Amino acid sequence: MGKQKKRVEVLEQLLFDFIELRTGLAYPDGVALTSKSIARKQATEALDKFSQERLRCCELGLRVNSVASGLLEDDIKEVCKAKHLPQAFMVPKVDTPEDVATIYDIFRTNYTPKRITDTNTRLVIWIESARALLDMPRILSSTLNLHKNSGFFKLDAVVFGSDDYCADIGKSIPGATRTSEGSEVLFARQRFVACCKAFQLQAIDSVYIDIKNLEGLRKQSEEGHAWGFTGKQSIHPTQIPVIQKAFTPPPDKVGWATELVHAFSQHMSEGRGAFQFRGQMIDRPLLLQALNIIQLVESVGGKFNSSDLSAIVLYAEILHYERVCIPMKFSIQLPFSQITH
Numbered sequence: 001m002g003k004q005k006k007r008v009e010v011l012e013q014l015l016f017d018f019i020e021l022r023t024g025l026a027y028p029d030g031v032a033l034t035s036k037s038i039a040r041k042q043a044t045e046a047l048d049k050f051s052q053e054r055l056r057c058c059e060l061g062l063r064v065n066s067v068a069s070g071l072l073e074d075d076i077k078e079v080c081k082a083k084h085l086p087q088a089f090m091v092p093k094v095d096t097p098e099d100v101a102t103i104y105d106i107f108r109t110n111y112t113p114k115r116i117t118d119t120n121t122r123l124v125i126w127i128e129s130a131r132a133l134l135d136m137p138r139i140l141s142s143t144l145n146l147h148k149n150s151g152f153f154k155l156d157a158v159v160f161g162s163d164d165y166c167a168d169i170g171k172s173i174p175g176a177t178r179t180s181e182g183s184e185v186l187f188a189r190q191r192f193v194a195c196c197k198a199f200q201l202q203a204i205d206s207v208y209i210d211i212k213n214l215e216g217l218r219k220q221s222e223e224g225h226a227w228g229f230t231g232k233q234s235i236h237p238t239q240i241p242v243i244q245k246a247f248t249p250p251p252d253k254v255g256w257a258t259e260l261v262h263a264f265s266q267h268m269s270e271g272r273g274a275f276q277f278r279g280q281m282i283d284r285p286l287l288l289q290a291l292n293i294i295q296l297v298e299s300v301g302g303k304f305n306s307s308d309l310s311a312i313v314l315y316a317e318i319l320h321y322e323r324v325c326i327p328m329k330f331s332i333q334l335p336f337s338q339i340t341h
Contacts, residue, residue: 044082060087068093123143130165136191144199166184180216204231221247232246
């Protein structure tokens with residue numbers, strides 16, 4: 001118990017935006033069945049140990065077992081005992097719309113009616129097989145419809161699991177050959193991000209497993225950002241600043257957004273409507289783009305004029321534009337067993 005508390009303290013000191021706790025639950029091959037109950041209890045205890053103050057600026061997700069493992073319901077039964085639930089449940093290896101229906105049935109059965117009504121917990125799923133990649137539109141559509149009909153567990157993000165995907169397509173000979181530049185997952189990553197964006201979902205890129213090759217990580221992160229990924233998973237603390245820098249807008253973009261928001265605020269205070277900025281007529285999509293850039297920079301410590309932001313946020317709300325919430329821009333997954341102290 002003392003080690004577990006220390007590991008929670010270590011996690012709370014790291015500067016990331018999203019923590020993914022596994023604590024053994026999501027390792028069907030790496031955790032003996034006799035240890036599963038212990039892992040579940042540790043996960044439940046960890047949820048209540050995280051300081052609520054820390055979680056105001058960082059989100060906590062809990063990764064459980066897949067539907068195919070047959071262990072998901074036991075995971076949820078135990079986790080539901082926690083006083084504080086995670087901001088997101090993360091389910092790996094979602095292959096079909098039927099998997100999604102099973103996930104919702106399990107949560108509906110094990111959550112109390114009050115928790116179902118009050119919960120703000122979201123759902124994050126992993127796409128990790130060729131079948132799932134090709135069936136992504138149906139999987140995502142089914143998940144969004146289930147949320148619409150049930151009112152709980154909104155699908156918030158989708159994660160591409162490249163290692164399991166390559167293992168899946170490599171079942172035949174010669175199979176997939178892993179390369180440092182990731183050419184073997186080029187099509188998969190591009191299809192993945194296109195499907196996510198078609199449904200206005202966050203697209204989280206795969207891990208970069210060579211933790212010592214920060215230059216390779218930088219290149220792949222910048223590539224993913226250019227393709228439209230929302231963020232990227234991390235498996236080691238040294239990767240966090242590299243990923244955050246790649247997904248943070250460059251200074252010229254931040255300057256453009258800041259000046260545009262300030263100019264818009266001035267025009268609103270003077271009661272004027274459409275205006276030009278740097279030779280462009282400013283319309284609603286550009287205002288929303290500027291707001292999203294500012295939100296993104298704020299989330300990693302940037303500061304902006306609060307009165308300017310209030311003006312543009314108010315305008316966006318009047319026009320019925322929802323501020324884009326990006327709670328999982330950069331993710332780090334750290335099983336307790338991997339944290340040294």
